[in-house]
Amino acid sequence: MISKTYYRYIWLLDMLLNSDLLTIDEINMLWEDCPASDGRPIPLRTFHEHRKGIKEMFGVEIVCDRSHGNVYYVKNPEVLDEQSLSKWLLRNYSIPQDFTTFNAMKDRILLEEIPLGTSFLNDIIEAMKQNVELQVDYQRYESMKEEHLQTFHIQPYALRVFNRRWYLLGYLKKQEGLRTIALDRILGLKVLKNSFKLPEDFDVRKYFADVVGIFVNKDLPITKVKIRAYGIQAEYLRSTPLHKSQSEGRSKYREFAEFSYRLCVTPELVSQLLAMGDKVEVLKPKVLREEMKEKINKMFNFYK
Numbered sequence: 001m002i003s004k005t006y007y008r009y010i011w012l013l014d015m016l017l018n019s020d021l022l023t024i025d026e027i028n029m030l031w032e033d034c035p036a037s038d039g040r041p042i043p044l045r046t047f048h049e050h051r052k053g054i055k056e057m058f059g060v061e062i063v064c065d066r067s068h069g070n071v072y073y074v075k076n077p078e079v080l081d082e083q084s085l086s087k088w089l090l091r092n093y094s095i096p097q098d099f100t101t102f103n104a105m106k107d108r109i110l111l112e113e114i115p116l117g118t119s120f121l122n123d124i125i126e127a128m129k130q131n132v133e134l135q136v137d138y139q140r141y142e143s144m145k146e147e148h149l150q151t152f153h154i155q156p157y158a159l160r161v162f163n164r165r166w167y168l169l170g171y172l173k174k175q176e177g178l179r180t181i182a183l184d185r186i187l188g189l190k191v192l193k194n195s196f197k198l199p200e201d202f203d204v205r206k207y208f209a210d211v212v213g214i215f216v217n218k219d220l221p222i223t224k225v226k227i228r229a230y231g232i233q234a235e236y237l238r239s240t241p242l243h244k245s246q247s248e249g250r251s252k253y254r255e256f257a258e259f260s261y262r263l264c265v266t267p268e269l270v271s272q273l274l275a276m277g278d279k280v281e282v283l284k285p286k287v288l289r290e291e292m293k294e295k296i297n298k299m300f301n302f303y304k
Helices: 004-017 024-031 044-058 077-082 084-093 099-104 118-130 233-239 267-275 286-302
Strands: 062-065 071-074 132-138 150-162 165-172 177-182 186-195 223-230 256-263 280-284
Touching: 004 024, 004 044, 004 062, 004 071, 024 044, 044 062, 118 132, 118 150, 118 165, 118 186, 150 177, 223 233, 233 256, 267 286, 280 286
Parallel strands: none
Antiparallel strands: 062 071, 132 150, 132 186, 150 165, 165 177, 223 256, 223 280
């Protein structure tokens, strides 16, 4: 779960982004309804510390306009448009400003659970900030026996969320390569003093650019994939593309739409396509179409 301090940063920033100019007294009136405030006003010193923390975390400044009665506002909200992580945090951890109404409706508002594996997040982020290695006790799903527990050192490069699970991308010196591990499979973690240098050309967005999900194999070629989406599934894909390379072809048939992609064919791509059921048909490449047929036939045999 996100720490209480981070939650306060997010709440305070979200509140100021969605409000007019506010005095410290007006901020306190809203603050007392915040679940992280314990119903007490925010001390002025703590408020200024939070302003500093928000600037470090999000890159935005909360400033005071003394000429209009000491009112506070966000000076550079446009910075958030350039930071997908900051927007993600605000989008996923902000909740309605009217907490009295929110709490009254809590039995009728069902929130999605926060991704698993968050207990080690703070330590991992701190190690990333300091560029120091981690010692990780790790157990994969397919090796649940105690003797299969792995302990290794990893240089933490980046974090990613996919399908409500947190993943750590890092460099393993023993394997001499980058690996992605799931945080919910970490049984123990220790921040070490061994420092490392993040490669100057490392770009996490480029690293995952050609895949759906977190599985990256640099030996896989970039392939043109074409699918046909039927009925409302076409609208879902238009509003939430399967991959950033998605493009829609022209079709004279209204009952379906065809989408093309340029990406690597990975197990996660196959899983995403299978999850769409009978609303999606793979047209190209032939090898992917055959793999889909094989898996669908295997599923069919389960129900014979």
